[in-house]
Amino acid sequence: MDPSGNDAYGYTAECSTQRPRSSALAKRQTHLSSSKITTAVDSSVSVWVHTKAVFSCYTYPMKNLIMAMWKILPRDKIPCIMTYRSDKNETKETNCSDKRITWESRPDQNLALQIDSVKTEDDGYYECVIATSDGIFQSGHHLNVLVPPETILSADGNGTVRCEASTGKPAAQISWVPEGYCLSVNETHSDRTVTVKSICHWDGLNETEVTCFIFHLTGNKNLSTELLPSHLKHSRLLLLYNSLYVLLGLMTIIGFILIWKVVCHR
Known part of the structure; x- marks a missing residue:
């Protein structure tokens, strides 16, 4: 035949x-x-x-x-x-x-x-x-x-974030909010799936959080992460703790003053 x-x-x-x-x-x-x-x-x-x-x-x-x-x-x-x-x-x-x-x-x-x-x-x-x-x-x-991609979002702590949609078919589309300075790379595999990587950087610290939007025929996803460097995160936590200690000290002093006034007026 x-x-x-x-x-x-x-x-x-x-x-x-x-x-x-x-x-x-x-x-x-x-x-x-x-x-x-x-x-x-x-x-x-x-x-x-x-x-x-x-x-x-x-x-x-x-x-x-x-x-x-x-x-x-x-x-x-x-x-x-x-x-x-x-x-x-x-x-x-x-x-x-x-x-x-x-x-x-x-x-x-x-x-x-x-x-x-x-x-x-x-x-x-x-x-x-x-x-x-x-x-x-x-x-x-x-x-x-159709193959749904696996998604990963990671930040290096210095204003650079990587969003990845791996082994999807067809290739996923990636966008960011807010927009940054981005570079995208597509890698095609032997089984016709495609891995899409988008790496973005934001100058300055005006943006505290960024979101990666992944569009695909099998369904859309969005992933968010904080943009602040790790040492600034620790600094903010330390500032918060110090503020709480100062507030607690002030409340203690005010409490003693009120008690003193009550005792003196008897």
Whole structure:
């Protein structure tokens, strides 16, 4: 069988070396060879990684079905062809080694295709072609696997903060409030995920807190941190404690004065 699917699709070519089983079958083959191809509108499907994806085939009454074929065309892998013939009630596979990709149920009842526990490598095009007594029909699905990024926010205590959205797919977008002097770097990994790093610096100490906003198709996040250097934080705590001690001392002195006045007026 040709990996391109031509032999799998060539129902008549396989039967040409044999006598047709019935005149009805011969009529169906003759009608099929002269039928027009009707192409359904393709759809784009986005699925989270590690979840199940199900692709429906062109809806058509099963009583008119002659053959169905799924063309699985991942971006960086050899195409896989899965076929079903109704007259023999049998299925065949060509270059299909991944057991996660199967018919959702019995193809004589449901022609849908499923991927169990989707991976980033499953990105690609999934096309269903069915041959019926009324012609040939096609429908396709462009699969985009989404991976939520892991987020990290860290500050060095000197006015520089790093915000990171690692191993996400597609790449996340990062913005800051308030804006600072920023440098962003994207790193693409072998599994098509992308790590985005944004490092920002704020001159002076006018801003006490900054927020990193991370935008992604799987959901948005925002992370905040204080911008003050660590030694200034300790200084502020020390100033607060000293103020409390002074206030406590003043209250003690005022208390003694009030007690003294009460005693002297007796």
